[in-house]
Structures are given as C-alpha cells and as structure tokens.
Amino acid sequence: MTTAPTPLKGDALYAALAASAPFSVWRLGGAGLAVRTPETLLYVDPFLAPQGSEGWVRQQPRIVDSLPPADLILATHEHGDHTDPVALTPQAREGSGLFASLEACVRIARDAGFPAERTRILQPDDSFQQDDLTITALKAIDAEIEDELAYLIHDRSSGTTVYHGGDSSMSSQFDLVGRQHRIDVCCLSVGLESDGFQYYLSPEDSIRAARMLGARVLIPLHWDLWTKNGFPASRWEPIIATTTDPQIVLLPPGGRWLPG
Numbered sequence: 638m639t640t641a642p643t644p645l646k647g648d649a650l651y652a653a654l655a656a657s658a659p660f661s662v663w664r665l666g667g668a669g670l671a672v673r674t675p676e677t678l679l680y681v682d683p684f685l686a687p688q689g690s691e692g693w694v695r696q697q698p699r700i701v702d703s704l705p706p707a708d709l710i711l712a713t714h715e716h717g718d719h720t721d722p723v724a725l726t727p728q729a730r731e732g733s734g735l736f737a738s739l740e741a742c743v744r745i746a747r748d749a750g751f752p753a754e755r756t757r758i759l760q761p762d763d764s765f766q767q768d769d770l771t772i773t774a775l776k777a778i779d780a781e782i783e784d785e786l787a788y789l790i791h792d793r794s795s796g797t798t799v800y801h802g803g804d805s806s807m808s809s810q811f812d813l814v815g816r817q818h819r820i821d822v823c824c825l826s827v828g829l830e831s832d833g834f835q836y837y838l839s840p841e842d843s844i845r846a847a848r849m850l851g852a853r854v855l856i857p858l859h860w861d862l863w864t865k866n867g868f869p870a871s872r873w874e875p876i877i878a879t880t881t882d883p884q885i886v887l888l889p890p891g892g893r894w895l896p897g
Contacts, residue, residue: 640715644891646700654678655705659895660795666700666890668826668858669716670801671707672790676768678734680704680854681711681788681801683724689863690717696864701892702804706732709767712742713777713803714785717861735767739784746779748830759786778808781836797821799897800850804859806835807842811849821896823852823883826859836866840876847883855883856894 644663644664644715651685651848654671655678663671667684685699703834706728720742729732729750736746736758738842757765761776766858772787782803785829792797800814800823814820825846828837838846839857847855 640712644700644889644893646891650701650891651703651705653893660792662799662822662856662888662894664858664888664890664894665704665854666697668801668803669724670799670824671704672770672792672799673782674717674769674792674794677706677709677770678705678802679709679711679767679770679790680707680724680728680791682713682719682721683710684718684721684722686717686721692865693718694864694865695862696860697890703727707734709734709770709772710736710746711772711786711788711801712736712738712746713787713801714779714782715738715741715745718805719803720745722749725751725793725875726737728753737765737772738788741784745878752863761786765791774897775814777803777805778810780806781834787814789820795896799847800852802826802846804837805846807846809836815850815852820850820852822854822856822894823847823850824856824858827857827862830869831866832850840866840868840873841895843878844880844883844885852883854894855885856888858884861890 669683670681672679753767759774764773770785771791775787777787779785786804802825804826826837827843
C-alpha cells in the first residue's frame, strides 16, 4: 500500500492548484479530483457542500472553502456530491471555464450561474481537447442511477491517462473499457454495503475493476467521506497486504499523485 506525501488544505491547497505545474492529480475529497498541468486546471466532481442529502452525513470535512477558477469542470452524474452547486456557483461567477457533462448536470450548472455558452452536453464516446488534455466521455454502469459518465483524461505531454469512474458498479464495462483504451491510473468510488445496497464498489471489487481496466495504479475515492458506508484506512490492510497489481495509492484529501 502506498500513501501519498503530506496533503495540503485551505490556502496552501488553493495556491498549489492555481499555480501552473507539471501533470499531477489531486484528491479534493469524496469523488472529487483536480488535474493540474502546465496549461490546464481541471476538476472532476468537486464537492464542497458542508453536508450531503438526508441520511448522508460527512465524516470527512471539506479541506478548502473554495477552489481556484478552473479551465474545465466535468461531472459524472447529477447527485449533489458530484454536481455540487456550492462548488459550482463561485466557478460560474469568478471563472471563465467550461462545464461539461450530461444534460441533467448541465441544468444544475446553469442554475448555479453558468451561462449556456460555457456549458457543453456530453454523450458517451464524445471526445474533445482542452489545451494540453484530451477528454473522452464513456458510459458508466451504476446500479443506482441510469445515466452516468466515466471519463478518460489524457495528458498529451506526459502521455498519462487517468480514468475516473464516477460511482460505477461492478460490471463487464470495466473489461470493455480496458480492452479499448490504455489506462495508467484509475480512480474508483469505494464503500461498504449500507441499507442492504452496494452504492459503490466494494474494496475487493475495486481491485478487480482496476485489473479489468488494465490500470497500474488505483486511487480509491469516496471510501472516507460518508458515515453511512465509509470505513477506516485499516480496512484496506488485509485486502492489499499481498497486492502488487495494481499499486494502491490511498490518496488523502489534499494529497497529490505524480506519474513515475
């Protein structure tokens, strides 16, 4: 098991994300990620609301009150911890970046203040470039919600490809994507069963999914956010004691992953 260097929070995290830097992946908490490159600041599913919907209580407080304006924001689906008006409203007001996602998510972004010309509706298999990044939207299979996207984020300078699976459930879709694309890092939502339902991948299934994707690195998401289905870091230890494929990086909120 690999743990990332000391994480940042507050003003220090804000400054690090705002500064141009070589390709890196930052965990924002929940399923949120920031991707920083010399030319681009990208967010996927940023979540800054102090609480979730009814019954979903944060055990992990947010690590920053606001985020520097992004060039691009992606959302995997319309749940409030993935398309969060608290995170989106200042991005709409203070930034000039694009919000891109499914139509339901775009409606939320527009309600948060994004003008129509700064939004883009995506469908599975859509692909576009944002400065030095290539973004590909993929179909995600989620037992809880019908329409959801996963994303491939390819940094053309380093050649690194990151897969963000949203709240994907275990399915053969991972194998299909792995056969069609080369993936270096996969970021997958993980949690325990709650209320008789498996909302995210189990820890064991996240490792199987990473292998199906062909990813050499797994960054688990979501597992430390909610009291409802979260769990302590010690829960990983017996699962990954002998795991070398993939490399598991328990990236704390505010932590950074670098390729190589």
